Amino acid sequence: MSDHEGDERSAQSDDEVLERISAYLDGEAEPAEAARIEADPALRQRAAELAAAREVIAAPFPALDESSWDELVAGARAQVAAESPAPVIDLRARGRTRSLVVAVVGVAAACLLVVAIVATLARRPGGDPRPDELAGPTSSAEVTTTTEQPGGVNVAGSGTTSPNAAADEFRSVYSREPLGSFADAGELASAAARASGQPAPPGTAAPGDPTVDAIARCVAAVRRGEPRLGRIRFAANATYQDKPVFVLVFQDFGIGSGAEPRRVVAVGRDSCAIAASAPL
Amino acid sequence: MDEDQDALVAAAQAGDSAALDRLLRSHYRGIYAICRRFATAEADAHDMTQDAVIAIMRGLPAFEGRSSFKTWAFRLTTNTCLMELRKRSRRPPLATAEAQEHEPVARGTTPHDAAVLRIDTDAALARLSPEHRAAVVLRDVLGLEYAEIAEILEVPVGTVRSRIARGRAAVADLLVGQDQGMTGNQSLTDGIQGET
Numbered sequence: 001m002s003d004h005e006g007d008e009r010s011a012q013s014d015d016e017v018l019e020r021i022s023a024y025l026d027g028e029a030e031p032a033e034a035a036r037i038e039a040d041p042a043l044r045q046r047a048a049e050l051a052a053a054r055e056v057i058a059a060p061f062p063a064l065d066e067s068s069w070d071e072l073v074a075g076a077r078a079q080v081a082a083e084s085p086a087p088v089i090d091l092r093a094r095g096r097t098r099s100l101v102v103a104v105v106g107v108a109a110a111c112l113l114v115v116a117i118v119a120t121l122a123r124r125p126g127g128d129p130r131p132d133e134l135a136g137p138t139s140s141a142e143v144t145t146t147t148e149q150p151g152g153v154n155v156a157g158s159g160t161t162s163p164n165a166a167a168d169e170f171r172s173v174y175s176r177e178p179l180g181s182f183a184d185a186g187e188l189a190s191a192a193a194r195a196s197g198q199p200a201p202p203g204t205a206a207p208g209d210p211t212v213d214a215i216a217r218c219v220a221a222v223r224r225g226e227p228r229l230g231r232i233r234f235a236a237n238a239t240y241q242d243k244p245v246f247v248l249v250f251q252d253f254g255i256g257s258g259a260e261p262r263r264v265v266a267v268g269r270d271s272c273a274i275a276a277s278a279p280l
Numbered sequence: 281m282d283e284d285q286d287a288l289v290a291a292a293q294a295g296d297s298a299a300l301d302r303l304l305r306s307h308y309r310g311i312y313a314i315c316r317r318f319a320t321a322e323a324d325a326h327d328m329t330q331d332a333v334i335a336i337m338r339g340l341p342a343f344e345g346r347s348s349f350k351t352w353a354f355r356l357t358t359n360t361c362l363m364e365l366r367k368r369s370r371r372p373p374l375a376t377a378e379a380q381e382h383e384p385v386a387r388g389t390t391p392h393d394a395a396v397l398r399i400d401t402d403a404a405l406a407r408l409s410p411e412h413r414a415a416v417v418l419r420d421v422l423g424l425e426y427a428e429i430a431e432i433l434e435v436p437v438g439t440v441r442s443r444i445a446r447g448r449a450a451v452a453d454l455l456v457g458q459d460q461g462m463t464g465n466q467s468l469t470d471g472i473q474g475e476t
Binding site for chain 2: 015018019021022026028050051052053054056057058059061062063064066068072073076077079080083210212240
């Protein structure tokens, strides 16, 4: 064996011995190994040296007090929050999508209105309207497009009605009490008329209520199809012909007479399509 | 206790900030201890601790529970400290005059006597490489088992055993002034030679 090989073998042995002694101090040595260390003065000496080193490493230090910790965590939280990127919204795409949805809903509402007019004109002889008929306007004169209304009420024909403005508008008139379940448009209209004449129950809608936001979306859609509709007077959930709807009572400037002409409109909660509409 | 931790982790991941506070507080002594013994100065320890907490907060959403939260948090803390030390190691090395402040206390002093003297632990640990320092701190300051240290450092248990042994030996040699120990501004990066 060369001197170099001998030195290497000796160095490896010394490293192994060191590890065994260190492990012995940690209670990780086999019993036979522990006995060998304890019986050998040189190994005992080395164990004592490592134990002293361990005491130095483990020396106590002033602990961090809890208030310092709290400050530190608060600082960390603030930094992490500041790093969170704001959501990137492509306004061009959103605008295009929104315009498309509004256009489709508007066309659908207009089509339903035409259907209602046709159905009314084709009413059975001597008959009352069928229960499922829409009691829409009796003449085209009622369907007008106006840009100005008394009192500066927000009207679709006067410009774009943003969902946010609609949400603010009717939070105070939204009733969390469901109106009920109806199969007949007339009964729905009567219930809405009664409810809309009452003051809104306390705590009807909190800011950011998701239902309010959904109603706001539908209100905006309805107004685009019904330009004569003015301020919203009442809003509530209901079921109409087994489908969930929003019941909305608008001021109706298209109706010729009445101290306070109103119209009740039931729109599907998911589609915002008009399910029923009647003057009040 | 594990179930409590699991519930706290889940709540914190769901955005419950009170749960996150409780979770961090349950390990704050260990997190600070790691940073304190890496930093070798209290002011630096505060900075490192905050960096570690930031790393934990950032990583929490992706924590999958494959290890305990404690192991995972200590791993992030240790890695944060290691990165900081590596940044600092790019600075110029200690001048000879400064290095002489860390000479052994006295030749021939018994290990016990050296230990009871006011030996600067920070100075002793500063002589170790970051990897060796991590191993001895996790073992001798936090009292963790070899297997847990291996999980935190993501190395085999044998490597943990070796690093602990060599780290202690370096500190021991510094204390008693052995000829083959660390003096001046030597580091453990090249290993320790055997004793004569």
